[in-house]
Amino acid sequence: MHEWSVAEAVIRTVVNWANENHVTQVKKVKVGIPSFSFLDVEILKEAFDTMKSDSPLGKAELEVVFKDPTFKCRNCGLTFSLKDVRDQLESLKGEFGEEYPLHLMPALAPSFLKCPKCGSHDIVAETQDITIDGIEVEESGTAQTVG
């Protein structure tokens, strides 16, 4: 449900950027989201489309890219990916339901996921949270990467 807040965050940020850069019409916003937060893209787009009006984003399309993080264990050095902790994620979802902690806050990952080799929580992921990975503007018609 906090997809509405995410949409608001994206819109406010891009509107700010557009105002600062004298951009009057944004065509597309590309948003990167850690895949293990399992945001609901339908809700996110609905929220985006509902809230975007009366702004330089009035006609903008939202593109969502789910990013699969690579984790690194600082305790034993193992590099691993999401599929190596799939079972841990599943049991977490089972325990908390849809609004589970990593859905809301991907940066909590080290508290809930363990290194599959040594069991340590001392894991870092390069994809921490929601990012704006690109903005396409009407004027030029070309994608402009910001962030």
Next chain:
Amino acid sequence: MHEWSVAEAVIRTVVNWANENHVTQVKKVKVGIPSFSFLDVEILKEAFDTMKSDSPLGKAELEVVFKDPTFKCRNCGLTFSLKDVRDQLESLKGEFGEEYPLHLMPALAPSFLKCPKCGSHDIVAETQDITIDGIEVEESGTAQTVG
């Protein structure tokens, strides 16, 4: 003076690596050091040469590369370099003398340096501390980058 400890850290690390990789003779070790720690290369090399004997590093040469960090202020977003905080570094050396805190621990930088634009201590540097940037071994004669 803690250059001796730095040399010991480098030697122990490379000896471990050599043993694990069945390397019997190391030709060169390339060490990266944040420039603002002002380590004394002469002392570092003397320490390295004194302690390296009876090891796969017996004939190894030490190459020191001073790395100039780029700082980023997380408060105002400014990216800046060492020369922008040169005066702050100088007054710090004046206060503490040679063994000043950033000489021993470059990761203390945010406590002692301020963003030249907004004055915040909320600064991150990508070069945190001593790294081993390359090891050249006798067998192959080619540089091998590790780290």
Next chain:
Amino acid sequence: MEPLRQLAKEKLRGKKAIAVMSAKGGVGKSLVSALLALSLRGAVLVDLDVHTMATTKLFGLEGKLHEVTKKGIEPFKLGELGVVSLGGIVKDKYVVLPGGNAGEVMESLVAYANLGDANYVVFDLPPGLGDEVLTLERLTDFFPVVVTTPSAVSVKVVEYVMRYLNERGKRPLLVVNMAYMDCGDGKVARPFGDLKNAEDLAKRYNAPVVELPIDPSLESYIGKIHEYDGVVKGKVKKELVPYLT
């Protein structure tokens, strides 16, 4: 461009942000935060001590989960007061985080919180002088309420905070908690030493001081601190609140 930070900043815009802080632990930051937030009209208390989440313990909110709506994380309601804590996200799970993640989590907590039309946002900070303070500085121009006890170690440690805030151009208020204990018959005990150290500190940094007594009855209000109406609450209302409104 950091969308969550942007949202967190806008959520706080136009509200008075108060940061209850101290480099020292166990001096009463969480207790003072709670009593202060309860004493202000229209406040949300945001618990930023993600490792202890003391707020959930003080208010008896353990095991409860925040509702999440289109407006974000809905604060727990205790009369007029709203409370937001990571405890409402992770339930009774421990939170262990490597460097940097704690700041991210704090930022999300503020960004997603539905602060509604609250006038005041009271932040209960963890001890130390780390990412939490820096993160909060990125989000808002907060008013610092620095908490110490009279004990020598605490005052020395808290001086770091005073000096830091001073250099950042802020004028903190100093709360000397557990300053004295009323023993009846007009007698007063000072189990943590006299107040000279703390008062000198305040003078050096030109900070107003509020002294709060020890109230042994407080322990029996853990879990229902909103029902407490004793001497510490009285002092908070009468002496601390006027500086903040």
Next chain:
Amino acid sequence: MEPLRQLAKEKLRGKKAIAVMSAKGGVGKSLVSALLALSLRGAVLVDLDVHTMATTKLFGLEGKLHEVTKKGIEPFKLGELGVVSLGGIVKDKYVVLPGGNAGEVMESLVAYANLGDANYVVFDLPPGLGDEVLTLERLTDFFPVVVTTPSAVSVKVVEYVMRYLNERGKRPLLVVNMAYMDCGDGKVARPFGDLKNAEDLAKRYNAPVVELPIDPSLESYIGKIHEYDGVVKGKVKKELVPYLT
């Protein structure tokens, strides 16, 4: 390949590492660390609470700088005890660090310390359950001494640490500090509530318990804690040390 981490690990090899820890602040970690290190034969006390550096205040080492020799950072000497603190590097400057840097600083402190032929290394940890604990886990297989007070909030917060350590396969010892106060005439007061919560916690995690009293005279030994030989020190020697030797 991280040379400083490697060196830190090797410095600790063959020594018994004891981590005095608690998610809660102000429960007496630094005091217990100091008295414990003073009671062990051949110990170095390493202060890992980089934001408060309480050790320098307890031992009267403020403003003193560590000597640095070919063997590294030379511990301050107090009789047989060696003490290493960031305070000996930064003097009386506040330490403010964004996420991650604190772990780096801790690693350097251990890597550069001249631990000599000490048998024991006692680590005084900051509150929380953050980078400090993770960093120490990377360096050595420490023995955890977990400190709490009897108060309900403290015990609840400390349960996180117990659970975490348990899941990591460690068997901590629980110290209940400020457990009671001797009022003379065989009378005992319990200003932080009875011990039931803390003792139940220990039972749940199968941990031995040591209870330490409140000693109001301790405040007058701040700055010369090595001269203190009162009731808390006696208990540490007689009841805590045997578990660690």
